[in-house]
Amino acid sequence: MIDYHLHLWPHGSRDIPPTVEQLALYCEKAQANGVTEIAITEHLFRFVQADRALSGFWNNDSNRDLAHQMEKYWSEHARADLDTYVECVLQAKRAGLPIILGLEVDYYRDQMDKVSELLSDYPFDVLLGSVHWLGAWGFDDISCDIVMDEWEVRDIEKVWDDYTISIEELAQSQVCDVLAHPDLVKITGRFPRVPEEFYDRMAAAAISSTMVAELSSAGWRKPVAEQYPNYYLLKRFVEAGVGITTASDAHKVNDVSDNANKLKGLLDSVGCEVLTGFRSRKSYEIKL
Ligand SMILES: [Zn+2]
Ligand SMILES: [Zn+2]
Numbered sequence: 001m002i003d004y005h006l007h008l009w010p011h012g013s014r015d016i017p018p019t020v021e022q023l024a025l026y027c028e029k030a031q032a033n034g035v036t037e038i039a040i041t042e043h044l045f046r047f048v049q050a051d052r053a054l055s056g057f058w059n060n061d062s063n064r065d066l067a068h069q070m071e072k073y074w075s076e077h078a079r080a081d082l083d084t085y086v087e088c089v090l091q092a093k094r095a096g097l098p099i100i101l102g103l104e105v106d107y108y109r110d111q112m113d114k115v116s117e118l119l120s121d122y123p124f125d126v127l128l129g130s131v132h133w134l135g136a137w138g139f140d141d142i143s144c145d146i147v148m149d150e151w152e153v154r155d156i157e158k159v160w161d162d163y164t165i166s167i168e169e170l171a172q173s174q175v176c177d178v179l180a181h182p183d184l185v186k187i188t189g190r191f192p193r194v195p196e197e198f199y200d201r202m203a204a205a206a207i208s209s210t211m212v213a214e215l216s217s218a219g220w221r222k223p224v225a226e227q228y229p230n231y232y233l234l235k236r237f238v239e240a241g242v243g244i245t246t247a248s249d250a251h252k253v254n255d256v257s258d259n260a261n262k263l264k265g266l267l268d269s270v271g272c273e274v275l276t277g278f279r280s281r282k283s284y285e286i287k288l
Contacts, residue, residue: 001246002275004214011251012076015079033256034261041102042085049082066137073141101123106131107130131185195230202233212242212243213245217263220259238271243275
């Protein structure tokens with residue numbers, strides 16, 4: 001098994017520069033859960049380099065309260081140095097730890113060329129692509145009242161449609177390798193009348209691109225209490241030959257490779273016998 005989605009810092013906390021010792025602890029914890037290779041994939045928006053390139057994307061949203069909230073969230077988070085991060089993970093790699101260099105990239109509508117340009121100078125092994133924001137609405141920030149109030153007033157069919165359109169555009173952009181938590185929009189447990197219609201579109205987005213899909217245990221730690229993606233969507237991916245990575249999306253060492261065994265059980269149940277690994281943005285097969 002692999003764990004291809006790991007963060008160094010909890011949200012909102014100060015970015016203490018990572019150390020090889022911290023990464024060694026991540027590897028140890030992963031191994032204890034039967035995981036033999038990990039990818040460190042901090043959020044792009046934690047870095048000052050992203051701030052310079054992408055700050056202000058929320059200004060297109062006419063909801064000023066949400067735009068203001070996003071501005072605040074962003075300035076609290078975009079503080080670390082990307083070069084220091086990259087150097088630390090490379091150092092861990094050189095020291096022989098079973099670790100690869102990744103990043104979790106958010107989808108920025110009409111700005112993915114900028115993202116691509118910003119990242120092209122770094123030796124990433126894998127880039128995750130995620131939709132966390134619809135305009136200025138960071139819909140998955142379930143600890144934020146303004147965000148959660150918005151869930152009460154929006155039409156759920158429309159939210160799922162907006163989310164799915166962003167997934168389709170992200171896949172089309174071809175900037176990233178892995179569709180992270182593909183059905184994150186279900187995080188609060190609100191579902192449209194026919195979720196399968198949306199799952200079919202998400203599957204089609206992956207099929208028509210070069211992206212593989214992530215199977216993540218993080219959803220079990222969220223109100224929805226279900227892995228990402230849903231069983232139906234996972235099955236669609238596997239049947240269509242879309243590659244699969246496994247992940248915990250841990251933001252602290254205790255959650256590293258959380259429920260890896262349960263993920264393995266799900267893979268068995270849909271007949272998935274290989275995972276997809278990455279080196280220097282090139283995919284290869286890992287037999288389970
Ligand atoms: Zn994410
Ligand atoms: Zn994440």
